[in-house]
Amino acid sequence: MADEDLPQYDSDSDKEEEAPSARTQQTAGHISTSAASFRDFLLKPELLRAINDCAFEHPSKVQEEAIPDGLAGHDIVAQAKAGMGKTAVFVTVILERIAADEQSLQALVVVHTRELAYQVAKEFERFKAYLEGITVQCIYGGVPLPQQEASLTKDKPHIVVGCPGRLKVLVQRKALDLSRLKIFVIDEVDKVLEKADMRQDVQEIFYTTPKNKQTMCFSATLPPEIKGTVMKFVQKPKEILIDMDKLSLHGLSQFYIKLEESQKTRKLTDLMDILEFNQVVIFVRDKRRCHSLNKILQESKFPSIELHSDMDATERIATYNKFKKFEARILVTTDLGARGLDIERVNIVFNYDFPIEADTYMHRVGRAGRFGNKGMAISFISTTEDPSGKINDQSIFEKVQARFAVKVEPLPDEIDLSSYMPKPGVKEQFDE
Numbered sequence: 137m138a139d140e141d142l143p144q145y146d147s148d149s150d151k152e153e154e155a156p157s158a159r160t161q162q163t164a165g166h167i168s169t170s171a172a173s174f175r176d177f178l179l180k181p182e183l184l185r186a187i188n189d190c191a192f193e194h195p196s197k198v199q200e201e202a203i204p205d206g207l208a209g210h211d212i213v214a215q216a217k218a219g220m221g222k223t224a225v226f227v228t229v230i231l232e233r234i235a236a237d238e239q240s241l242q243a244l245v246v247v248h249t250r251e252l253a254y255q256v257a258k259e260f261e262r263f264k265a266y267l268e269g270i271t272v273q274c275i276y277g278g279v280p281l282p283q284q285e286a287s288l289t290k291d292k293p294h295i296v297v298g299c300p301g302r303l304k305v306l307v308q309r310k311a312l313d314l315s316r317l318k319i320f321v322i323d324e325v326d327k328v329l330e331k332a333d334m335r336q337d338v339q340e341i342f343y344t345t346p347k348n349k350q351t352m353c354f355s356a357t358l359p360p361e362i363k364g365t366v367m368k369f370v371q372k373p374k375e376i377l378i379d380m381d382k383l384s385l386h387g388l389s390q391f392y393i394k395l396e397e398s399q400k401t402r403k404l405t406d407l408m409d410i411l412e413f414n415q416v417v418i419f420v421r422d423k424r425r426c427h428s429l430n431k432i433l434q435e436s437k438f439p440s441i442e443l444h445s446d447m448d449a450t451e452r453i454a455t456y457n458k459f460k461k462f463e464a465r466i467l468v469t470t471d472l473g474a475r476g477l478d479i480e481r482v483n484i485v486f487n488y489d490f491p492i493e494a495d496t497y498m499h500r501v502g503r504a505g506r507f508g509n510k511g512m513a514i515s516f517i518s519t520t521e522d523p524s525g526k527i528n529d530q531s532i533f534e535k536v537q538a539r540f541a542v543k544v545e546p547l548p549d550e551i552d553l554s555s556y557m558p559k560p561g562v563k564e565q566f567d568e
Contacts, residue, residue, distance in 0.1 A: 173194060173195070174187050174188075174192060174195060174228075176195075177195075177203055177204065177207065177228075179228065179232055180231075180232060180267070182266035182267045182268075183228065183231055183232060183263065183264075183266075183267060185265075185266050186262060186263045186264065186265045186266055186267075187224075187228070187263065189262075189265065190262055190263070192221070192224065195221075196216075196220045196221045197216075197220065198214060198216035198220050198221060198222055198225060198376060199220075199221050199224060199225055199228075201214075201376050202214050202216075202222075202225045202374075202376050203225055203228055203229060205374040206225060206226065206228075206229030206350075206352060207229055207232060207233070209233070209350050210350070210372075210373070210374045211350060211351045211352065211370040211371050211372065211373040211374070212351075212352040212353065212354075212370075212373055212374050212375075212376065213352075213353045213358075213363075213366055213367070213370060213373045213374075213375050213376070213377070214352070214353070214354050214355075214375075214376040214377075215354075215355055215356065215357070215358050215376065215377050216354065216356070216376070217356055217502065222323075222354045223255075223256060223259050223323070223354075223478075224259070224263075225352075225354070226245065226319075226321045226323070226352050226354065227256075227259050227260055227263050228263065229319070229352070230242075230243040230245075230260075230295060230319055230321070231260070231263055231264055231267060231270065233318065233319065233350075234270070234294055234295070234318060234319070236267065236268065236269035236270045236294065237269070238294075238316075239292055240292065240294075240313070240316040241292070241293060241294065241295075241296060241312065241313060241314060241316065241317060242294050242295070242316065242317060242318045242319065243294065243295045243296075243317070243318060243319040243320075243321070244295075244296050244297075244298075244303075244314065244317055244319070244320055244321065244341075244345070245295070245296070245297040245298075245321040245322075245323060246298065246299075246300055246303065246320075246321065246322045246323070246328060246338060246341070247297065247298070247299060247322075247323045247324060247328065248299065248300075248324055248327040248328045248334065248475075249299065249472060249475070250276040250277070250278065250299060250449050250452055250453065251443075251452060251453070251456050251472070251473075251477075252323065252324065252475060253274050253275070253276050253297050253298055253299055254274055254276075254453050254456065255456075255478055256297045256323060257272055257273075257274035257297045260272045260295055260297070270294050270295070271291055271292070271293045271294050271295070272293055272294070272295045272296070272297065273287060273288065273291070273293040273295070273296050273297075274296075274297050274298065275296055275297070275298030275299070275302055275303055275306065275312075276298055276299040276302050276449060277299060277301055277302045277449065278448055278449025278450070279302075279449060281305065281306075281309075284302070284306065284311070285306070285309065285311040288306070288311050288312060289311070296312065300328065300334050300337035300338050300341065301334070301337055303337070303341055304337045304340055304341055307340075307341055307344055314341070314344050314345045314346075315344075315345075315346065316346070317345045317346055317349055318349055318350065319349065319350045319351075319352070320342065320345055320349055320350070320351045320352075320369075321351075321352045321353070321354070322338065322351075322352075322353045322354070322366075322369065323354050323355075324354070324355055324356070324475055325353040325354060325355045325358070325362070325366050326355045326356075326357055326358055326359060326362045326366075327355075327475065329362055329365050329366065330362065335365070342369060351369050351370045351371070351373075353366050353369065353370065353373075356475070356498075356499060356502070357495050357498070357499070358377065359495070388501060388502075388504060388510075388511045388512065388513060389510075389511070389512040389513070389551075389556050390501060390512070390513045390515075390542055390543075390544045390545070391512070391513070391514050391515070391544065391545055391546065391547040391548070391551075392514070392515045392516075392517050392533065392544050392545070392546060392547065393514065393515070393516055393517065393546070393547050394517045394519055394546075395516060395517070395518070395519065396518070396519055396520050397518050397520035398520070400488055400516050400518070401429070401432055403516070404418070404486060404488060404516075405433070405436050405438070407486075407514065408438060408466075411484060411551070412553060412557050413465070413483055413484045413557070414465070414481040414482070414483050414557075415459070415462070415465045415466070415467070415479065415481045415482045415483065415484075416465065416466045416467070416482070416483075416484045416485070416486065417467050417469060417473060417477065417482055417484075417485050417486070417500075417503045417504070418440075418466070418467065418468045418469070418485075418486045418488050419469060419470070419471070419473070419474065419485065419486065419487050419488060419489065419491070419500050420468065420469075420470060420488050420489045421470070421489035421491075421492070421527075422470060423444040423445060423446050423470060425489065426442050426443075426444045426468050426469060426470050427442060427444070427446075429468050429488065430442035430468040433466065433468065438466055439464065439465070439466065440464070440466035440467065440468055441455055441458060441459065441464045441466070441467055441468070442455070442467070442468045442469065443455050443456065443459075443467060443468070443469040443470075443472060443473050444469060444470045444472055445470070445472050455467075456477075459477070459479060460479055462481060471491070471496060471499075471500070473503070474496060474499040474500045474503070475499055477503050479503070482503050482504050482511070483504055483510065483511045483512065483556055483557060484504055484511065484512050484513075484514070484556065485500060485501050485503050485504040485511070485512075485513045485514070486513075486514050486515075486516070487500060487501070487513070487514070487515035487516060488516055489516070489518075490515055490516065490517055490518065490529040490532060490533060491532065492527065492532060493532070494532060494535040494536045494539045494540075495539075497515075497532075497536045497540075498540060500513075501513035501515075504556075510554075510556050510557065511556055512551070512556035514547060515533070515544065516529075517529045517530060517533050
């Protein structure tokens with residue numbers, strides 16, 4: 137079994153996060169509902185049939201509060217933890233409100249990564265299974281522009297899901313006509329608007345859309361510095377906001393191990409030898425370490441795969457599909473995978489490298505225990521001093537303990553299997 141050191145951290149780490157935690161609250165004037173089922177929303181029969189096929193039995197809290205406002209055409213700013221169905225909110229609202237007989241682009245969903253664009257587009261395909269005539273296209277960089285322009289011309293979509301950079305180019309080239317847009321959605325809005333260049337792209341796209349449209353913004357975390365920018369995109373929005381002071385993930389066991397940097401790989405392989413798992417996601421700090429750790433695991437006879445931003449678009453989507461289809465059980469990734477992996481079978485997450493921000497911790501560990509299932513997260517806290525002085529696992533870990541309504545405990549010698557591995561065919565359900 138290999139016991140190699142990984143290369144030192146790169147400065148250009150994949151700062152592309154993905155997902156979690158929420159407790160919603162109503163604002164004054166909010167349309168309240170106590171929906172016991174999706175039928176209470178009075179949706180199209182074809183849409184209800186598809187929702188039933190997806191095994192959505194009862195609306196989650198965020199769906200219960202946001203869908204009625206969305207159907208009423210109100211602008212929305214919503215915060216909801218991953219796995220609680222925020223994607224289903226805007227997918228349902230869009231499919232209910234657009235008209236198949238209008239041959240124009242009526243809804244645009246903006247996301248920050250290719251993987252998330254692909255995933256959201258797939259959700260539209262699932263939900264529109266019985267709705268005839270509605271077309272969806274997924275747009276992101278890494279695909280030849282002429283190919284996308286031809287596709288948009290040949291099959292004019294009703295819905296487009298895409299990343300800001302490529303969307304802006306297509307708008308500028310008149311290949312994407314937003315003049316008749318009815319609904320504008322920004323998913324993971326904190327990440328979309330975080331960086332100046334991406335924020336500017338979104339603003340330029342937004343300015344080409346009709347003033348009289350519905351805008352919906354969704355996120356897992358919504359820091360105050362981002363919220364101010366978000367509010368510039370909406371008009372008198374209905375806010376469904378998490379209690380930002382204390383976040384939690386129900387059904388997720390969380391542990392830590394303090395060890396030296398050189399001990400990480402051996403400890404990881406030892407744990408993977410003894411733990412039972414369906415699928416595992418292992419987070420590292422940068423692309424180079426991602427590739428190195430994946431290689432070490434494969435040499436140690438663990439059939440792992442890797443996902444990071446140095447891979448081209450086709451390879452990244454193929455890797456995502458392979459993991460999604462359970463053709464691979466171990467994924468090594470950077471923070472690129474922290475917001476783009478909605479995979480129900482993942483029941484263990486390792487923070488091989490502890491995140492450099494407290495919020496990122498919740499996005500990462502939220503990959504396990506999703507959709508009401510149990511899961512476990514194990515974080516390695518390095519005791520080795522960082523030569524650059526920029527990385528201090530203990531300091532960030534203390535912020536996590538203070539920031540969230542969780543108590544991350546030392547990893548015990550024995551772990552109760554039932555605490556992180558649900559019985560076959562049984563889905564656990566937890567309060568939000």
